Amino acid sequence: MYEATHTRSHEVLRTTPEQHLGHLDSLAGQVSFLQYPSWGAVKAGWKAERLGWFDDSGRQCGAAQVLYRQLPGTRRYFAYLPEGPVVDWADPRLSQMLQPLLEYLRSAGAFAVRMGPPLPYRRWGAEKLKASVGAGRRVGDVLPDLVDPVGATVADRLREAGWQRCGEEGSPGDAQPRYLFEVPLAGRSLEDLWAGMNQEWRRNIKKAAKAGVEPCVASADYLPDFHRLLQLTERRDGFRLGRSLNYFRGQYRELNAEEPGRMRLYLAWHGGEVLAAHTMIVAGRRTWYQTGASADHRRDVRPSNALQWRMLRDAHALGAAVYDMRGVPNTLDPQERAFGLMRWKLGTGGQVVETLGEWELPLDGAVNKTLHRAMQTYLTRR
Incomplete structure (x- = not known):
């Protein structure tokens, strides 16, 4: 339906659900369930498509499940990659890797794209956070136990390439939780x-x-x-x-x-x-x-x-390897209602992980920026 797009030694092609699932299973790692074909089938109102990165030898080296939401009254789409794509985020050629994806999405009628790099950014152990509980306190106020160098580097590269982190500068917040609670197994x-x-x-x-x-x-x-x-x-x-x-x-x-x-x-x-x-x-x-x-x-x-x-x-x-208890609030203030959930999960002795969050990019031009704002308003109202 759409032409393959290239970047030096890689091209992005549509794959079948079976190909996509096979690639994810071959990684034997910690790919989000939101990137599995079954999740695309769950999301009514969104059109799911699977894409893959292939090198010159035809070997698949990346995957993305894209969910498209049509802006009412138009033939244009908002493209969403929940907790994806599945690529080598440590690759210094990251911007080049993403470029053929963006070209493909433009050809598919997308006016903007949101993705959620599945990367940790900062980590805090339960004991440190319990010791930091207090009025007005936030997780982000506490010195983390670990800052992930890949996550920090990817954030810088995305900003340089024009991506905006959701929730910043008045943009809508993340659709998926930015702060997770994990119990290492x-x-x-x-x-x-x-x-x-x-x-x-x-x-x-x-x-x-x-x-x-x-x-x-x-x-x-x-x-x-x-x-x-x-x-x-x-x-x-x-x-x-x-x-x-x-x-x-x-x-x-x-x-x-x-x-x-x-x-x-x-x-x-x-x-x-x-x-x-x-x-x-x-x-x-x-x-x-x-x-x-x-x-x-x-x-x-x-x-x-x-x-x-x-x-x-x-x-x-x-x-x-991990038991993921999903989202927790950013608050460490015991007077806030949301702190009850944080307190309950801290009791398991796990870790709070701040992910890199979700990032958005309008795909060219003032017209697409206008469509992007219209879609943000529509999704917020829903």
């Missing part, structure tokens, strides 16, 4: 994981076991129970995902059709009732705690702590 025993938790977490897990809470993996038949608890959780905690039961059914169907066990539903039973339900996603050597929900009553038996310990143990048994 590689090289650690279950005893290490247990010892890494704080006393409150260990006490709550023991309390749940003593009370008879039973964590288990359930089938899609129990997604209505999960969704009912999610609606309760949204009302209680003051947020709204806006996801229907059918959305989660479709997600479960598509992810598990691609690879059995890619999406798992965990339930915590107590007294014949489901008190908590969490979802976990498995891809490569990474697992994600995606969405959690719990009942308003019998919280004293700590069903969510019991579920997380079961999920951590399962991730460890699967050989995952």
Whole structure:
């Protein structure tokens, strides 16, 4: 449909979902599930396309799943690469690597592109952040334990090439969380994981076991129970995902059709009732705690702590290198409501990771900048 685009020794071509999946699987690493073909099938309202970088010998050396959103009333598209593309970000020829992608997207009718380089930028251990809690404090105020040199270099290169980091200079913020919470699993025993938790977490897990809470993996038949608890959780905690039961059914169907066990539903039973339900996603050597929900009553038996310990143990048994608990707020202020989520995750003894975040680039000209602003307004209103 579109011509291949080139950069010296590389070209960008459309690939099939099977080719794309095969390349991701060959990396045996920590590629985001948002870059898997199944996620493109989940996103209603977006058109998914898979692209690959190929060298002169025909070897694939990069991949990107692009989601296109059409601007109403036009034939132009906003192109989005969630937690992608999957390329060698340390390559000093990064700008040259990205150029054929941008040319391809222009030829496909895209007026702007947003991508999320899957790179860490800064890391903080749980103990340091717990010691830094205070009024008005933010994670960014604390000296990090590690600044990733690749992430810092890539940020500089993107700015030099005209990319703008989302959330800066009045632009819309990231669609995916910039601050993640990760529990490292590689090289650690279950005893290490247990010892890494704080006393409150260990006490709550023991309390749940003593009370008879039973964590288990359930089938899609129990997604209505999960969704009912999610609606309760949204009302209680003051947020709204806006996801229907059918959305989660479709997600479960598509992810598990691609690879059995890619999406798992965990339930915590107590007294014949489901008190908590969490979802976990498995891809490569990474697992994600995606969405959690719990009942308003019998919280004293700590069903969510019991579920997380079961999920951590399962991730460890699967050989995952990282258990990703997804987003956390930037706040360390105990007076802010959002700090409760941060405090809960810190108790696992993991790390807060600031990613490089998402970056946007209008694709040529004042007209496209106008379309870009129109799409930003449209997405914000949605």
